[in-house]
Amino acid sequence: MTRYTEKDYWEDAQYIKWDKNIFTKIDAPISDIRALCEMVLPDWAAPNINFDHYRLEPDILKIGEDRDDRDIFIDLKSLKVHVGSSNQLVNSSPYKLRKALQSYAIMVEKAIVIDEDSIVENRVETFLVQEFKEKLKKLDPQCLSEGSFWSNSIIRLSSKS
Structure with a gap:
C-alpha cells in the first residue's frame, strides 16, 4: 500500500511562515x-482553507479563512485555533492544527485513489473517515467536541450525498 504524506498533497503550495517574535513574546510552547x-x-489546504499573513490584534492573530470566508484565528491567550465570529473550535493549538491538516491531506489522497470525486461529492469511504477521526481523537480530543470545525467536517464527509 502506498504511504502518503503531506508533501503528496501540498507539493505545489506556497508556504506561509510567521515571525517567531509574535509567539516568543507570549511565551508560546516551542x-x-x-x-x-x-x-x-x-x-491552501483541504478542507478548503486559505492561510496567509493577516492582521495581528492585541488578543488574536488571524491566520486564514475557511470555505465560507470565516476568519480562522489563534487566540493569543489560550493559543486555541478558532473559526468565525462564534469562536468555533478548530484545534487546541497551532501545532495540533498543522497535524490535523496533515492527517486530512493524507485521507484526501487515499480517498482520491478509491474514487476521484469522493471528496468533492462528500462520499468518502466510511473506513477512511473513521481512520481520520481516530487520528484526531489521539491528537486533540477537544477538536471533536460537538459543533467543532472538525466534527462538522466529519459529518459533511460522511453525508454520502
Missing part, C-alpha cells in the same frame, strides 16, 4: 512556534 514559524502552513 511546538506551536515551530508549527507556524519553521514547519509552516500551506497557503
Whole structure:
C-alpha cells in the first residue's frame, strides 16, 4: 500500500511562515512556534482553507479563512485555533492544527485513489473517515467536541450525498 504524506498533497503550495517574535513574546510552547514559524502552513489546504499573513490584534492573530470566508484565528491567550465570529473550535493549538491538516491531506489522497470525486461529492469511504477521526481523537480530543470545525467536517464527509 502506498504511504502518503503531506508533501503528496501540498507539493505545489506556497508556504506561509510567521515571525517567531509574535509567539516568543507570549511565551508560546516551542511546538506551536515551530508549527507556524519553521514547519509552516500551506497557503491552501483541504478542507478548503486559505492561510496567509493577516492582521495581528492585541488578543488574536488571524491566520486564514475557511470555505465560507470565516476568519480562522489563534487566540493569543489560550493559543486555541478558532473559526468565525462564534469562536468555533478548530484545534487546541497551532501545532495540533498543522497535524490535523496533515492527517486530512493524507485521507484526501487515499480517498482520491478509491474514487476521484469522493471528496468533492462528500462520499468518502466510511473506513477512511473513521481512520481520520481516530487520528484526531489521539491528537486533540477537544477538536471533536460537538459543533467543532472538525466534527462538522466529519459529518459533511460522511453525508454520502
